Amino acid sequence: MATKAFQKIYTQITQITKATCSLKAREVGYDELATVNGRLAQVVKIIGENITLQVFSGTEGIPTNAEVVFLGKAPTLKVGDQLAGRFFNALGKPIDGGPVPEGKEVEIGGPSVNPVRRKQPSELIATGIAGIDLNNTLVSGQKIPFFADPDQPYNVVMANVALRAKTDKIILGGMGLANDDYLYFKNVFSNAGALDRIVSFVNTAENPPVERLLIPDMALTAAEYFAVEKNEKVLVLLTDMSSYADALSIVSNRMDQIPSKDSMPGSLYSDLAKIYEKAVQFPSGGSITIIAVTTLSGGDITHAVPDNTGYITEGQLYLRRDSDVGKVIIDPFRSLSRLKQLVIGKKTREDHPQVMNAAVRLYADAANAKTKQENGFDLTHYDERALAFAKDYSRHILAIDVNIDTTEMLDKTWNLLSTHFRPEEVNIKHTLIEKYWKEDE
Amino acid sequence: MATKGTVKGIISNLVIVGVDEPISQNEICYITTNETRLMAEVIKIIGKEVYVQVFESTRGLKVGAEVEFAGHMLEVVLGPGLLSRNLDGLQNDLDKMEGVFLKRGQYTYPLDEETLWEFVPLAKEGDTVTAGDWLGQVDENFQPHKIMVPFKMTGSYTLKSIAPAGRYTVNETIAVVTDEENAELPITMVQRWPVKKSVMAYREKPRPFKLLETGVRVIDTANPIVEGGTGFIPGAFGTGKTVLQHAISKQAEADIVVMAACGERANEVVEIFTEFPHLVDPHTGRKLMERTIIIANTSNMPVAAREASVYTAMTISEYYRSMGLKVLLMADSTSRWAQALREQSNRLEELPGPDAFPMDLSAIISNFYGRAGYVILNNNQTGSITFIGTVSPAGGNLKEPVTENTKKVARCFYALEQERADKKRYPAVNPIDSYSKYLEYPEFEKYISKLISEDWIDHVNEIKTRMQRGKEISEQINILGDDGVPLDYHITFWKSELIDFVLLQQDAFDDVDSVTPIERQKNIMDNIIHLCRMEFKFANFTEVMDYFKKIINLMKQMNYAVFQSEEYHGYEKQLNMLVNERKSA
Incomplete structure (x- = not known):
């Protein structure tokens, strides 16, 4: 950064800490940039004529007579x-x-958008990863x-x-x-x-x-x-x-x-x-x-x-290694996309919200069954079915190596539901069951 | 002549100003930099140095900049035309601002000065009037908006003249009153009030007792809130705070809804802007936006204005309450407000209290909740502010200062639980920890017995006991195994699951299930109590589970069906058949 002719150069630093140095100067704006022996720094405190600068790359080796030039602008x-x-x-x-x-x-770090000038997000971002697109759709x-x-x-x-x-x-x-x-x-x-x-x-x-x-x-x-x-x-x-x-x-x-x-x-x-x-x-x-x-x-x-x-x-995504199937999955419990409600069942097929929730709920049942199993208790038939479902669901839907479109994800999930459960066990609206439930062939 | 000063120092949004003349604590001032005026508030005075917090970014501000003091505290403008508006924390009209980005130092007036309002006088010449008395009314979004004697006018006055019915702008004089010295004072439709002071223009503040219907079953049935009541919703992120809050604001049976988005996500405010103009108020059939005022200070807007935003919202609520209206005030989230106080206290180098929050946090929170309430106005009409705040506890831990201090003052506690949210049991309001103190009010019991039925409170208590018992049993089953507990335990457990799935859980995104009017809540309650008190015969615990799952499934289908529709009765019939199959004797 070349020094311009009219700029005043200060050479008396009064205080140096690990990240900041202070000096006396006038006419300095808050947040303004400066160079200290060529290193970039920013004004973080002004008390009267005492200016404190934060030196981005640290103050190692800066002498008390370092050349300080104020640049008259923020980054x-x-x-x-x-x-x-x-x-x-x-x-x-x-x-x-x-x-x-x-x-x-x-x-940089300019003003915020006026909230009334924003538009409600409504466009789905497809990633092919079902753990995201199906359960935690991005917008x-x-x-x-x-x-x-x-x-x-x-x-x-x-x-x-x-x-x-x-x-x-x-x-x-x-x-x-x-x-x-x-x-x-x-x-x-x-x-x-x-x-x-x-x-x-x-x-x-x-x-x-x-x-x-x-x-x-x-x-x-x-x-x-x-x-x-x-x-x-x-x-x-x-x-x-x-x-x-x-x-x-x-x-x-x-x-x-x-x-x-x-x-x-x-x-x-x-x-x-x-x-x-x-x-x-x-x-x-x-x-x-x-x-x-x-x-x-x-x-x-x-x-x-x-x-x-x-x-x-607006949500968060968790990765987890599922040791039962040996793959990294998008954890369906803690992961969440808050904006998914704006697109699921609207930009995707109508059954999306209910299928998504039902599958996660059943996956939770499997988690309970697993705890039971680990504690040495007998499993019910339902528990066993839930566990079998969880493995399939983890492998074919949640794993991060999945790359299919949303409709295919939904069809696959219906398949898994009907393979392992009965319609009254999945808590899905009757009209959707009638339309999408895959009867055993 | 306004008092002037000059800037002496700048540390982020805290500016030190040198002044020679008297200044008051909390006085508003304007700092001029590069031809823009930045609004600020005095927060500390030491000798001739005044510490002000600037409501904007201080980038580029220099020592020596001129400061002009306004001579008053932070005030809001009150008058017809506030409804349906999108305001920022300092009451600027966001829609009037130019450009996509917020410009520093841009302040816009919250009312329209040209609109003509259809005024009808209510008082007559010669009447003795005091602050808050109704002089006349205009029609604001089909609601009667009372024009009152300004709250600032202390003492009593005689109404000298009042404008005849007709169309007037907000700034025209609609009445003239005289004080005890016979001095004439003109009154317009606009008045100002400092936000940090409560509006006291009412006769008394009795205990509230009338149910405020929200259509959310876990609230109305299990933990009811009342008109003029207070409640709070603490919950870690992802537990459904926002969805629950929006459900309440959409469905609550209130005349006016004021929503303070305090340090929260901008997209959530956009959701309100986008949806409310189309959604219909289930009680009046009018558009929701017509009864709503939004105060938006989102998380990326200046921190100092965040504190102001909740006070702005409360003052506007008090204004509408004084008109005899039922106001619902929602603040999301009060934790962000507390954090703004923390940042301020930190910059002032005050000794910190727990978690670095200021020591007087508890007093600030309780004063604020104290401003809500059910009031009897001077003319014997009633009005109310029901206040529900959300709390975002750090790390989801309810043992933190904001949650603990709020718990001391709010009468309803809706604890959102991570575990329930993980299991997708929404709304994730913990059925055992949550409470409504109004259930213990004899006034409420009397009211609700008349409104719903004599045994309502007993039913509510029965449900709570059953949920508690269900939880205990589920813990025992976890330790002892399904076979390790008697069969009865399984039946009791599944009865609590029935209550949970059918009554407490509710689908906020389903057109029918999202709103349950109180008559329908009674119907669900009756069905559940009936089933819970019934004796069943089972051979083993898997039978119990399979059977109750079928019942739950049918009752959920009933919840999804339009009340008393053919579809509804179809499921009801199936349910009765299923019940009769298993009934023991």
Whole structure:
């Protein structure tokens, strides 16, 4: 970033902490960017002439006579069609060796959409994965995370979803992404020939953690450009939001804020909501859908990060290894898509809602039967049938390697229901039973 | 001349302002930056330094910016034309705002100043009037909207003149009153009121006792709420808080519904905007939107305005209550409001209470719930605000400050349970932990006996006891196994399952099952009590299960069928046949 002639240079830093440095200056705006010996920093506190700057890459090696230049603006991104197919770091600089893209410079983390200017989401996103399409149907304009332990294949499922979903642009926001995972995404997208509709903002595990805080805003600012200006359907992938939250807690700790639950800042809910609420369906046809990853520690969803996320997002998807069938499945109990009611039985066949609920209820009966079995009790005939159903259901419907369309999913489920149960056991409306129940041949 | 000050410091949305003149706590001020005016509220004063929380982003704000104080606290505008509106937490009309994105510093007036209202006088010249007395009425969405003596006018006045019936705009003078010194005061259809103060323009606040029908069986039958009552719905995410809340707001037998979307998802508000204009109020046949006011401060809107939003909603509710109307106020979620208080207290570097919430959280919550209630107005008419708040407990743990403090004040407790939600037993209201204290009110018992039947309360208690017993047995079966308990236990357990599936569970997405009027709830209750008290003969426990599953299935089909329709009677007949098969003697 070249210094312009008229800019005043400050060279007297009064205080340095791990992430911030302070100095005396005038005429500085809140949230304004500055450089400290060439490192990017942002104004986080102003008391009279005392300015506190948060240095994104950390303050290691910064001397008290470092050159501080204020840039007179908040963080920005140049948006335009040239973003497509490119890879950037958290500061919006190319990391793929290509040129700096030209475009309109906009401030990231811009204002919220007026709720009355939103449209109710109503377009189904088909992924072919029945655990999603049948039980937890996604809708464009939705925001939904995977809640997964670090060892689960969430990035694989996410990449599959992204490629199968019919969207115009995919924007990847990688935070603390392992370098191998970054290369995985790059490979999958380029092998699928989809690179030209993908924009990536990546902060890998080796990059300074505080820089991650800019990733979601960068990705979503690019998404807003394509959704608002181009009326495109944009899918934003954010992985991993737990790393983002960790960066938030580092910053708040260094700013001496009182931590709330799990040493996260008290503003965690608002901080996360600001990001996720960028998911929107515009009346003009453009939309932003966010699929994120929140890694859990030991499956604990009461931790502040998954907990606050759950209250913000429109559902959540859980992966689980089903040892009975040896496959990774989308867990039907804890997973939920809040927006599915807007499309199931409307954009899909009429029997969708009831079939979905009946199958999950019966799967729950199987879980009870399994507990009984494990405790050494005799199983009833019904229990045995429920267990047999659960295995089939897990293998043919819930497994993440399933790739079929919704009607086929429904037909398959009816088949399973009629193989293992009697009509009065499934609690489905009589009219639907009459129409879809598969009699034994 | 307004008091002025200048910005001295900025920490996120907390701004320190230097002022030389007197300032009041909670006074509103406007900070000018780049030609936009940012609204803020005074939250702390130390000497000549005033701490204000800004209701907008402070990006780009500089030291030295000019601040102008308004001389009053945060107020709302009250007058005809608030119904059907989509307002933000500071009462700006969202529909009047330009552009797709919210612009900082854009404030829009919540009323239409050109609309002509058909005014009919109710008071006559020479009447002695006090604050809240009805001077006349206009027709707002087919509801009588009373024009009142402004709540701010203390003392008594004499009505000097009143406008004849005719069409007037909100700003025209419709009455002139004189005070004790004979000074004349003009009154229009508009008045203002500071949101943090309760409107006290009523004679008394007796204990509420009239059932407020919601059409949701687990509420009306098992844990009833009353007109002017308070309740809260705590639940972890995914337990169906929003669906239950929307069901109540759609179906409740209220004149006015005020919905405060406080720090929640924007798409949920959009659902209301989109659906309510088409949905029909089951009680009046009019469109739901006609009786609804939405206060939307979604989670991505400024945090400071989130706190204001619940107060704005409450004040508007109090205004309509003073007209003798039944108001239902829903706030989703009060936890987000508490979190906004926490962020503010944190920035002020106050010593934190439990979970870093401010120490006075308990007092703030109880004051707020205290503003709801059933009132007798000065003219002996009655009005009510029924308040239902949702709580989003961190980690789904009900032992956290917001839930605990709310439990102290709210009279109804609808505990949403993760386990029930996982089993898709919706609404996931825990049948054993949930309660309504109104069931213990003798006034309520008297009212409900007359409305439904003499033995209603006994039936409700019987059902609760049976659910409790059913749960105990299911725990025993889990430990001892199906064979380890007597056959009777299985029958008792399945009777509780019958109550659960047929009465307590309800399909919010089915056209028929979603709303159950109280007469039909009585019918379901009678059928269930009849079955529960009946003796059956079985050879073994699998017979019990198979049999009750058939009964449950038939009764659920009845719930899905239009009441007393041919289809309904068809299932009823099958049910009777099935029952007679097994009846012992």
